[in-house]
Amino acid sequence: MSSELLKTPLYDAHVALNARMVDFAGWSMPVMYAGILDEVRAVRTGIGLFDISHMGRIRVIGEEATSLLQAVTSNDVSSLAYTQAQYSLLTNPDGGIIDDIIVYRQAENAYMVVINASNTDKDISWIRSKAGAGVEIFDDSAATAMIAVQGPEAPAITAQLASNPELLNMDRFHYATGTIAGAEATFCRTGYTGEDGFELIVPAESATAVWNALVAAGGVPCGLGSRDALRIEAGYPLYGHEIDDTTSPVEALLMWAVSLEKGEFTGRDHIATLKANGAKRKLMGLVSSERIQPRQGYTVFIGSEEVGIITSGVFSPTLGTSIAMAYIDSRYAKTGTAVEVSVRDKRIPAVLKQKKNLLQNS
């Protein structure tokens, strides 16, 4: 174990809960507490807690903040209310994906942007390189902590601890400020598990008190292992698996996070051209009838023909069989198509589905 790993403000709380800590993107993070599958079930049926403080949190402020974000992100920030958030992409000049991000608008020219831990330095450098004199970029990552409270019981328990029933009326992808467990907090109705809930941003020094209050209220501490399984079940992409600097939002089926209409942004022409011509491959979901797990890099076949490659796969405790996402040759990328995944020395049957419908029966 390297002594140089970064620690979130909740590190001691994880160790006290006997979490198994691993190196993730240079951070010492909990991969699991009692067990990955039980943690998945807790989030699907009750309430789970995740330390996501390792993600980067930056503020983009100044008279050119809106024009900067319009230029470097794929989605349209101009339509956002000052209490609203948006999933978006940082795109490169080739139309590839630098990172997937959440943009929170705070005022006409003030935003918070949450970025992936593994990309924090790359993203900040990129945004700074595109910023003119009329915008300032502040890195709030170290001064704050971020806790995801996810699951069907998450909204009610969060609202109760915050003594703020109004939180329950908040729509998804909106946020509000308030207090929880005596700490100032930003309550974002966002998450990456496929369940309802909040992501809380609190001052670093208050993180442990907020975490402990949520645990005392029944929140099940969950690690990165269950977080990954949950996002695969929900069909959400992860940088380094489904998306990276060489993948296009067209093939990743992320065009709902791209506004070609808003005007110019980095890589727009490449994305528009690929959309018009059609991508050669598409990101699909796969449901296997077996428990053996397709993993990143495994090949997908129809008969003897290679038709795709797995980007992520996991045993789904919700379905009781394994699921995956894969880039599939567009000619075959249709719901219901029977394929086989080459898993070491075996061929495992699977059926293609839209990635958003992996947990649905039809």
Add this chain to the structure above:
Amino acid sequence: MASVPSDLKYSRSHEWVRVEGDVATIGITDHAQAELGDIVYLDLPEVGRILQQDAQFGEVESVKAVSELFSPVGGEVVESNTGIADTTEVVNQDPFGGGWLIKVRIADTAELASLLDAADYEKFANEHGGH
């Protein structure tokens, strides 16, 4: 701390062996299951297969990792615990009981001498970490 029953023999690849007559029951240790985490898939051999000592006889897969299984003794597979294929968490919950994997009719009991006893395995596992 991981449980290490004193009446069993152990391999350096983290399998345990319970010898009854000429049959060896084989599984993975508590230490191994804890290192792997949630086990979701087992690939076990068919009855009748002849295994050499230290030969790979299958694999165990957790959410995190895939690990090969090696037979601590040579012989013929006389039983394979295929009944737990859809309840593989039994290996996590009860690795020395319901989570056993195969039974082998021992070809040469002299091979047992190369295995570790509980005290030596515990020391080995603490020094060598993962499965």
